[in-house]
Amino acid sequence: MKTISASLRRLVAPTALLLTLGLLGCDKQLDIEPQQSVDAATALSTPEGVQSALTGVYARLDLPQSYGTNLLLMADLLAADLPTAATFTYIGWQGTFQSYREVSRKQMTDVNTEADRTWNQNFQTINLVNLVLDALPVVADADDKQRIEGEARMIRGMLYFELARLYAQPYRTTGAFSNAALGVPAPTATPGLPINLSANKTEADAARRIARSSLEETYTQILADLTAAQDLLPEANDRTRFDQYDAKAFLARVYLQRGEYATARDLANEVINDSGASLNASSVSTFTNKNSSEVLFEIQQNDQNNAGNSNDGLATFYSSNAAGFGGRGDVRIYQAFADQYGADDQRGFNPQIGASLIYEGTGRRAGFLRTYKWNNAGQNIPILRLSEMYLIRAETNLRLGTNVGATALVDVNRIRTRARATPLANVTLASVLQERDLEFAFEGFRVHDYKRTGRSIGAGTAAIPANAPALVMPIPKYEINLGNALPQNEGY
Template identity: 55%
Template structure:
């Protein structure tokens, strides 16, 4: 029987990889321990271990460990970054010359759906969890992960939300694959609108189910993680009222549990699980996305530490004021490469292989609230000017006396550089990168050829 690769890789063949039942740390998974998926999750401990497995996969280079951050930056590289590396898969993304067998497009798609199947298995197994609080938490975490993955996938493999809700999105795999028969089912692409509806349903459920502080500790999402991701989704849609309200809730209510901007611009990247962190990938020197051919430090850090594959270009560096602590003159988040690729400027946001990887920061919520308030002519929580100056003052940048939309969008570029938001901002604001319009098919990833060959229900994106 021919099995759709999209379903088969999601199902892990017919096996579900589990960690030890007592496992509490994100990366404490032994990939050699596998049991049949149909009978795997028959105890609360095994459900918990499967959830840990889902988190572990989020931190791989296929997903948040590299590609969900690096790929959006390379797609919008004009006057921003230069790819100097030898990996042709990333070079083709940088040049916007992808083919339908691009390695990055393929591996990101496949592990995303594999992880989505993990969440579906967890959700179907929830009746074995007898503790009501644990059950709600596990469901909330599983739905957060699934919703976040569908969101990342539809933004990479589908045209922007603003280009039309009827455009092809990505398949919505919402039931678990446990058997060969289930894995052989071929699922067509849902529309962009349908995918966003599912993303919001998952994240809204997560928001309701998750506690304000996750008792399982760092690296596990909580209610504020869900609110922050929802704010990001609504901003991508241009739903400014919802984005504003959720960002404001994160800022104001989060203060009650210790959420606060860090005093320095470097702390979010140097201090694990800082007061600014809303969700971050947990890493250490032994377990991380990669130290040779994967991982953000591998590609972004100077060549005397990583590969030095991503150079920062002068037009972007010139956007920082000389006194801005985030800029090149301060030497805190930028450095000149002195290794084998000397002379280029590199970011040092990603500078240690074992550092944690912030995925959502509180600073983003201030920027979201500022933009949404500006668009709505409102001042919920604070005026746009106050919010922008809150971010600028931490960086020692000159406070603004008035604020425009361009000021707000520039501040997003400066504050969130190299964090995976650049192409998504260009698309939602309907701007250009180089000569390419926001809705150019060249800014959309191909559906992997291998998937198309096995799943005849899939249709390819234009240009591939």
């Protein structure tokens, strides 16, 4: 399904709190029968109800409109080469869904289905977070109350960050790739997101009009939520729920985006040294083994409950329908990108499927390169990996001329050695950024990295500048018509 019912077309969530979300798979949450929902006041009147609601919020992270598909896939498609390019450098879209084709070709309008449903469903999750936070006084146990608040604020901060990166220009204040150097207004003058921290419980609440805050104000709220989560969350947890090192890792990602390199470096270093996580022996196992030692947090899926296996889901779009896959083969990898990996690099191409993270697809659209990262609808989705912390530490140490924790060369080679790639003899900023390209390919990193560092998407005459309006998603037309989320983004 690619449409959203009219009753859900709101910036804010309805007053009913859906407590069965943790049991739902695919995108069936758009077709819930009335008897499956209970009034928020009833659901959140007990500690058990609040905990159930938080479990439902976790479940919503797996929605196809969220981390289940779109927060990764749409970012990847924004980094896709245009079909008119003379040289293809990354990926291309071969699928039949017009909404995703528009994203990949940078031809979106304000009624693009993916921009619409991604905005809508993630803001509904944010409102469910607000409902949980509003109900905290009913939780008597101090430890439970603190943990619930930490988890809820972690999720809210994460979603505001993801939406800000998709629906606003990048935040950069200093250095060669600052907002000024990129030719875009300062964060204080750049539109961010509509920020709503109040739970909407009534029709009057839902009828409020919320304009866009500045990008500066948006990031202030993101940092407030994630910093609070860092202090509130338990020191250690399993990989299915957030702990304080997840908050530190995500904060390192946010501070890197902001260009606050010393803070990003120190947070990444702390996660590396103290979280207890360790790199897997294989690059492939990160995406084939659930809850491995390298993953700080991942979205939990299984064969029954997942983001989708026909019209949604990462494996649906990225994998071929070779034996054991069953994907659509919609996203192809261009040979020029695969060639950037060395011959023995597990992250590159190997003709034996499963021996590396790039393979040649068979069946539908046979003969094109695919990624093995998303190979099964029921696999977990890694969101925070230790390898990211090593490469954040490497980049920030190099930019700052420091060697906190290790030299940039040691950290980059740590990632390359794990992948069976040839170690580098020396490292530059360009080689660190390329290592991020290689390590995080097809995980939704590329467009955000290119925008924050001022690099064009694509090559030659088809290259798109980092500050191009076409690399920013449109605010859905229905929000503009309702008077919310103004002003609209440039170009729409």
